[in-house]
Amino acid sequence: xxxxxxxxxxxxxxxxxxxxxxxxxxxxxxxxxxxxxxxxxxxxxxxxxxxxxxxxxxxxxxxxxxxxxxxxxxxxxxxxxxxxxxxxxxxxxxxxxxxxxxxxxxxxxxxxxxxxxxxxxxxxxxxxxxxxxxxxxxxxxxxxxxxxxxxxxxxxxxxxxxxxxxxxxxxxxxxxxxxxxxxxxxxxxxxxxxxxxxxxxxxxxxxxxxxxxxxxxxxxxxxxxxxxxxxxxxxxxxxxxxxxxxxxxxxxxxxxxxxxxxxxxxxxxxxxxxxxxxx
Amino acid sequence: xxxxxxxxxxxxxxxxxxxxxxxxxxxxxxxxxxxxxxxxxxxxxxxxxxxxxxxxxxxxxxxxxxxxxxxxxxxxxxxxxxxxxxxxxxxxxxxxxxxxxxxxxxxxxxxxxxxxxxxxxxxxxxxxxxxxxxxxxxxxxxxxxxxxxxxxxxxxxxxxxxxxxxxxxxx
Numbered sequence: 001x002x003x004x005x006x007x008x009x010x011x012x013x014x015x016x017x018x019x020x021x022x023x024x025x026x027x028x029x030x031x032x033x034x035x036x037x038x039x040x041x042x043x044x045x046x047x048x049x050x051x052x053x054x055x056x057x058x059x060x061x062x063x064x065x066x067x068x069x070x071x072x073x074x075x076x077x078x079x080x081x082x083x084x085x086x087x088x089x090x091x092x093x094x095x096x097x098x099x100x101x102x103x104x105x106x107x108x109x110x111x112x113x114x115x116x117x118x119x120x121x122x123x124x125x126x127x128x129x130x131x132x133x134x135x136x137x138x139x140x141x142x143x144x145x146x147x148x149x150x151x152x153x154x155x156x157x158x159x160x161x162x163x164x165x166x167x168x169x170x171x172x173x174x175x176x177x178x179x180x181x182x183x184x185x186x187x188x189x190x191x192x193x194x195x196x197x198x199x200x201x202x203x204x205x206x207x208x209x210x211x212x213x214x215x216x217x218x219x220x221x222x223x224x225x226x227x228x229x230x231x232x233x234x235x236x237x238x239x240x241x242x243x244x245x246x247x248x249x250x251x252x253x254x255x256x257x258x259x260x261x262x263x264x265x266x267x268x269x270x271x272x273x274x275x276x277x278x279x
Numbered sequence: 280x281x282x283x284x285x286x287x288x289x290x291x292x293x294x295x296x297x298x299x300x301x302x303x304x305x306x307x308x309x310x311x312x313x314x315x316x317x318x319x320x321x322x323x324x325x326x327x328x329x330x331x332x333x334x335x336x337x338x339x340x341x342x343x344x345x346x347x348x349x350x351x352x353x354x355x356x357x358x359x360x361x362x363x364x365x366x367x368x369x370x371x372x373x374x375x376x377x378x379x380x381x382x383x384x385x386x387x388x389x390x391x392x393x394x395x396x397x398x399x400x401x402x403x404x405x406x407x408x409x410x411x412x413x414x415x416x417x418x419x420x421x422x423x424x425x426x427x428x429x430x431x432x433x434x435x436x437x438x439x440x441x442x443x444x445x446x447x448x449x450x
Contacts, residue, residue: 012329012330013329013333013362013365013366014362016329016330016333017333017358017359017361017362017365019333020333020334020336020337020354020358020361021355021358021359021362023337023354024337024340024341024351024352024354024355024358025351025355026351027341027350027351027354028349028350028351028352028354028355028411029351030351031350031351032349032350032351032352
């Protein structure tokens with residue numbers, strides 16, 4: 001103890017310097033908007049870039065698997081091509097189509113950071129606000145729903161994955177269109193989710209697809225998983241069922257961010273309505 | 280003793296006034312701005328206790344900040360300046376070799392010592408000041424040229440003030 005005191009008094013200038021310098025810098029960073037923002041931003045960029053580098057390396061290791069996945073997806077898309085359908089109607093004249101207006105567009109992105117073993121799991125994507133990604137957009141991949149964008153910087157975006165205690169997605173049973181809410185299950189199993197608040201009239205079967213409903217921010221009918229257990233827990237007036245997730249979150253590589261072009265309009269209208277009701 | 284305290288107090292106030300009402304408006308080609316207020320820290324007597332030295336540096340820094348609307352910026356730079364001052368003096372000054380009580384002025388320590396002292400301290404102060412203010416690497420060229428030209432200007436003013444007020448008293 002005494003030696004410590006002697007040490008401190010001997011180098012008092014240095015310790016005083018540290019104390020006052022830290023005070024000044026704390027004041028400086030807290031009260032100067034630009035430095036505050038850029039300090040945090042810079043650290044984010046650095047962290048993001050590091051993840052990017054490491055991920056570039058990992059990509060080599062999983063190239064084969066990605067190839068398989070892409071080939072599968074290609075096959076799936078090819079089967080949806082117009083050319084692979086037999087068109088039985090004969091078009092007589094061309095009409096400038098103003099009936100259909102594109103509502104959803106997709107931005108492809110790569111997952112550069114991912115976790116599945118926490119209570120609150122987030123993903124980081126390698127695209128951000130510059131590519132048109134904004135807070136609140138949905139994220140899907142070839143096999144199903146991944147999550148919702150919660151934060152964006154210029155070049156990166158963080159996504160709250162389905163494996164998050166606060167993730168709630170409006171879902172329905174594909175066969176009967178009975179709506180419910182999809183959440184992660186309680187025991188933090190990354191393969192299992194729960195479809196709750198389904199009305200008692202529904203008659204679900206094992207293996208039924210659970211998909212996004214028309215009330216969610218995703219396009220209707222994106223896969224969430226298959227029903228694996230009909231009686232997860234007694235839910236009073238509602239049915240709760242266990243769902244095996246369609247997406248394997250530990251192997252996510254490429255995802256698509258869903259840009260709902262009419263979302264702003266819808267949110268604005270609903271907010272207006274709510275305001276009027278409040279008054 | 281009282282005389283030293285009063286002299287330093289007056290210097291504190293006068294230097295802040297000069298800095299914020301005169302030198303704040305002086306800029307050569309938008310590159311060179313002098314920060315003369317650091318003269319206050321340079322001229323504090325040798326026997327100032329460290330805690331007081333750092334406290335006064337912090338105070339004058341934060342006072343200038345108050346006028347420049349940059350809380351903490353000048354304070355950080357001036358505290359660094361005080362630290363460099365402590366190091367520099369511990370390396371270059373042996374108190375035993377003086378017959379009278381020495382002061383860190385040009386008159387007492389000689390032109391060469393004062394020039395090195397002022398140059399080194401100013402460079403450290405301005406380097407931190409300009410880099411903290413800009414706070415990004417992409418403008419490093421502009422920042423460095425501002426840093427060098429402003430340092431030149433400040434050192435020039437420091438030497439002029441030294442020649443004006445602290446010349447060797449001849450009997």
